[in-house]
Amino acid sequence: MKTKTSSYIKITSVYFLFGVLWIYFSDAAINLVVSDLETLKFLQTIKGWLFICISSLILFFFSKQQFEKIQNETDQLAKTKDLLETIIENAxxxxxxxxxxxxxxxxxxxxxxxxxxxxxxxxxxxxxxxxxxxxxxxxxxxxxxxxxxxxxxxxxxxxxxxxxxxxxxxxxxxxxxxxxxxxxxxxxxxxxxITEHTENLNLLKEQEQLLIQQSRLASMGEMIANIAHQWRQPLSIISTLATGIKLERELGISNDENENESLDMINQNTQYLSKTIDDFKNFFKKSNYTNTIYTDDLLARTLKLISSRLKDNNIEIILNNENVEIDTYENELIQIYINILNNSIDAFMEVNYNKYIFIETKKVNSHLIIEIKDNAGGIADDVIGKVFEPYFSTKDEKNGTGLGLYMCNEIVTKHLKGTISVQTVIFDYLEKNYTGASFKITLQL
Ligand SMILES: Nc1ncnc2c1ncn2[C@@H]1O[C@H](COP(=O)(O)OP(=O)(O)OP(=O)(O)O)[C@@H](O)[C@H]1O
Ligand SMILES: [Mg+2]
Incomplete structure (x- = not known):
């Protein structure tokens, strides 16, 4: 816009200036050399024509120059517009x-x-x-x-x-x-x-959910095995006592005192059974919110749940615990303990020396550190890097799904915002040298 206006002014000014100069100087020149009227008239006509010719030429060149300039700019603009359209079209x-x-x-x-x-x-x-x-x-x-x-x-x-x-x-x-x-x-x-991308994300989430579900089922299976273990003894006591009462009656040697004693014991054992159900039921409850607990209580609840498996396998638990208060998802943390302890118990299957599991909890700065270590031989170098992967297991299908530690890692990192690591360690205990797996969990307090 600006360039166009300035070029109008330029052309008009040049034309005006040329006209003024032409009239002034040509008239003065003619007046200087010619004196008779006839010649003067003739020269004036020639001068008029000359003015028209020269000014037309000037106008022609100026307009041509300006027109070419505008044409150039228009071409450039069209090119830019084309480029812009191509960019938008191909973006x-x-x-x-x-x-x-x-x-x-x-x-x-x-x-x-x-x-x-x-x-x-x-x-x-x-x-x-x-x-x-x-x-x-x-x-x-x-x-x-x-x-x-x-x-x-x-x-x-x-x-x-x-x-x-x-x-x-x-x-x-x-x-x-x-x-x-x-x-x-x-x-x-x-x-x-982003429909496809969102669908993929949802699919991933669904798969993750499925894995969590599977691992819950797996730990449920393990729990049921634990319940069965824990029930075997009281059930056999109840059965023996009931058979005893019946037999004494048949033989006619029953007496009230004996019978009452047996019935009391049956009652005690059924109460124990009922209590174990409560313990397990609490464990399966999904915690949607955190609560403040002490690590000692947490450990006591855990050990209660797997006590019979530990006892059956002659495994001694050695505790070295600072009783730390933590606000966390209680059942999730118990699930982690149980998965790790169950793995140690499994690893002890082939072992025929003293079996120990060391559990240590301590507070370091604003962190809770939990270390669980066994003396079951440790984890082979080519296996240790994969133990947190889903479905990785060295056990046969019946004994392991390979989701236990994957789940521990998921819960610790995603739910509890902590870290978990494992290493094979060599250590001395009661003057003997052992090798075992050591899991370390660090949680923010
Ligand atoms: N304390 C341990 N000692 C030796 N090996 C271990 C120990 N803990 C874990 N592992 C190894 O890590 C593997 C993966 O453990 P993970 O708990 O994830 O699966 P799993 O025990 O095989 O199956 P499950 O899903 O039933 O727990 C095990 O198969 C085992 O080889
Ligand atoms: Mg396991």
Missing amino acids: PISVFWKDLNGAYIGANSKFLELINLQNRKDLIGKKDSDLNFPEKEEFVNDDKLIIETKKAKLNYIEKVTVKNNIVKIVNTSKVPLLNFEGNVIGILAITQD
Whole structure:
């Protein structure tokens, strides 16, 4: 605009200046050399023609120069416009822009594809309400807000239901569209179809959920084995006592005192059975919130749950505990203890020397450190790097799913925001040298 005005002024000024100079100097020159009227008239005519010819030539060159310049600029502008259009058209993201009334002024093919439209003319000039998006109200409100506040709305996830009721999940950013003067003339938006990505994420989450579910089932299986273990003895006592009472009656040697004693013992044992059920039931309760507990209580509850397995296998637990208060998911932490202890018990199967499991808890700065170590021989070098992977197990199918430690790692890192590690250690205990696995869990207090 500016260059055009200045070139008008330039051409007109040159023409004006030339005219003034021509009239002034040519008249003065003629007056100086010619005196008779006839010649003067003739020369004036010639001078007039000369003026027209020269000024036409000047005008021709100036206009040509200006025209070429404008042509050049126009070509350049067209090229830039083409490039811009190509960029928008080929951008790997959907782009569209609307005017102040919310009518579409432009969009690239990717956007047409996203909203299942074949032709651009089905979009241009239309509003969201014309396109029948069920989400039109939200779209219009967003546009209004951006236009009114002149502020962008970036990277938000929204739903768009396109033709044939196909729902797409998109990540959108909208910015106000400004003209040269800085006034808002509409909105410009980019949006990316993330439906597939979201579906994949959901699938991953589902798979993770499935793994958690499987591992819960696995630890439930282990627990049931523990219950069965724990019940065997009291059940056999009850059965023996009941058979005894019956036999004494049949033989006619029963007496009230003996019978009462046996019935009391039966009662005691059934109460014990009922209590073990409560212990296990509490363990299976899913904790949705944390509570404050002491590590000693936690350990006592854990050991109660697996006491019979420990006793049956002659395993001695050696405790070295600082009773630390912690706010945590109690059952999750018990599940971790049980998984690790069960693994040690399994590892002791082949062992025929003294079996020990050392449990140490201590507070270091603002961390709770739990170390569980056995003397069952440790974990082989080619195995140790994989023990936290899901489904990794060196046991046969019947005895291990390979989810125990995976689950421990998941719970510790994702749920309790801590860390867990394992190493094979060599150590002395009661003047004997042992090798074993040592698990270390660090939790933020
Ligand atoms: N204390 C340990 N001593 C020796 N090896 C161990 C010990 N703890 C774990 N492992 C090894 O780590 C592997 C993975 O343990 P993890 O608890 O994840 O699975 P699992 O015990 O095989 O099966 P489950 O899902 O029933 O727990 C085990 O198969 C075993 O080889
Ligand atoms: Mg295990």
